[in-house]
Amino acid sequence: MTHQPNSIEARDIAYHLHSYTDQRKHEAQGPLVIERGEGIHVFDNSGKRYIEGMAGLWSVAVGFGEKRLVEAATAQMEKLPYYHTFTHKSHTPSIELAEKLIGMAPLPMSKVYFTNSGSEANDTAIKMIRYRSNALGKPEKKKIISRIKGYHGVTLASASLTGLPNNHRSFDLPMDGVLHTTCPHHRGFAKAGEDERAFSARCAEDLEALILSEGPDTIAAFFAEPVMGAGGVIVPPDGYWDAIQPILKKYDILFVADEVICGFGRTGNMFGTETYNLEPDMMTLSKQLSSSYMPISALMVNERVYAPIADESHRIGVFGHGYTGSGHPVAAAVALENLKIIEERDLVGNARALAPHFQARLKALESHDLAVEARGIGLIGALELKNPDPQAPVGALGGTVNAAMHQRGLISRNMGDAMAFCPPLIVTESQIDEIFDIAAAALDAVAGEKVAA
Known part of the structure; x- marks a missing residue:
């Protein structure tokens, strides 16, 4: 008879594979x-x-133990514990949350697509960008640029965007079509005597040089966090975004603002986009959206992104993408109550x-x-x-x-x-x-x- 572990720690070691963990060290150390x-x-x-x-x-x-979120989850669980948003179906919590987010957006957005994590939101953004390029008759315009030390998730596609070596090692990443440009960390990457504004200008020059070397007609989008999170909390240097954004517009490159960490107050404004006067075409949201009481994330897109996708789905007859839990009614209800608390308090x-x-x-x-x-x-x-x-x-x-x-x-x-x-x-x-x-x-x-x- 096989011996069964008794303590909760031993059971964890016996059965549980952990994220961002040295698995052999965990076997010795425990949780x-x-x-x-x-x-x-x-x-x-x-x-x-x-x-x-x-x-x-x-x-x-x-914070932890917020009873209003527990009550919101319980009430929705009793009313409608689950439903989906496939094939013209919907439910009140996802409709109300989409409406709420469009109303909160720091610049005009057209639609919200719900996912279950920041990784999924960024992965979905990549798929939509490809779909849109095909809809516009630009099948060559598919490459995506992110930044060294940026963090955008752990799916095959979003981990490719992530500019951290340990997210690529032994996973055979990044995948083709994902490029990385200069990390905007002044102390770490500036040249001797280069002040912040000069460094920002060089970051922009590096970005433009990469675009030109690859061919502007092949570059579809640029992904970036307003403030880098998991790459080391890297705050953009003086003049950085003022230098970067005109280049994206010059070459008709979509800007995806990854607000997964910055969104809903972390930088002192509702969105990091407001803190740095950004003008993204797409925004990915998660984490503080529900205070992580329930898994939920969202991708907001402007009309420039949405219209070609809608047209292509009409031509094909379907937008062939979806997650079982997209806009989950319990998660959406909790997110709505969480946003109410953030605003009321x-x-x-x-x-x-x-x-x-x-x-x-x-x-x-x-x-x-x-x-x-x-x-x-x-x-x-x-x-x-x-x-x-x-x-x-x-x-x-x-x-x-x-x-x-x-x-x-x-x-x-x-x-x-x-x-x-x-x-x-x-x-x-x-x-x-x-x-x-x-x-x-x-x-x-x-x-x-x-x-x-």
Whole structure:
């Protein structure tokens, strides 16, 4: 008889394959099992409390344990637990959420298409872009440009957009037709003596050179986050978007703004598109759309994108694309209630009001012996570390500091050697102080251990 594991941790090791995890290390180390959440805190199965300094995965805007979202899900589950949006069918929650999002859009949008994750939204955008090019009689106009260190998801197509090596290694990615241009990280990629505006101009020159080398008639779209998230919370340098957007217009290239992390208040405005005066043709949304209480995402498209797609679907007789859970009624109902809470409690205003304090506390850590750069906007930021050991692999110091924060009751995330901070939008000033007090103590502890060693 096969021995059955007893503890929840052992059962996880026995049966569960994890995302973004060294699977063999996990077999030895095991999981942190989170049992419940309340406000900005989560609790593990031993009762230990942690500040969720990453809002889960950049996403729990209204905090954990929000009863209104539980009640919205319960009410919709009792009324209509599931229905689809295929073949001329619909239901009230998806209709109302689409209407709400079009009304919230920072610039005119025509239609909303619902998906289940940010990856799916970006993947669907790629399919729509291809479909549209064929509809316009431009079958050669299919290539897509994204950026080194950009993050757009993990499906075959969206992971190809993602400009991070570990999302490509051993997956045989990126796929053909996806190109990457310069990462807009000034400290990391600027030349000696190149200020931010000069660097931004060079980023634009690099983009235009790539377009010209490939052939403008072959480039369909440019994907970009207003602020890069998983690539290290990279804030665009001065003048960047003013330099980039005219090039896209010059060569008739669609602009897809990936608002999966930035959307619904994170940068101090409802959308990162507003923060940086962007003019996208398509916007992908997820995470804070439902505070991740339910899986849901959305792709908004303007009329320039929609009209050729509609015409092509009429010519063929169908738009042959869809997901079982697109616009799921329970997820849509939860998202609607979540957006009501964000608006009623002015959580975007809270992010804007607390941003100076959050960024000041983050900036203060930049002077630490283990730090090299603090960067951020609104209620999102990162502290990049420098390992005193030049031979140490990238991420070694970040992992050590992350563990020290965890031990002290703060959940962060190291992206290589950059420590990310992205608390729920309900965070208070005193809680921000607690977050960065813990971060400072963890840095001091790790620095002390290295000196002792």
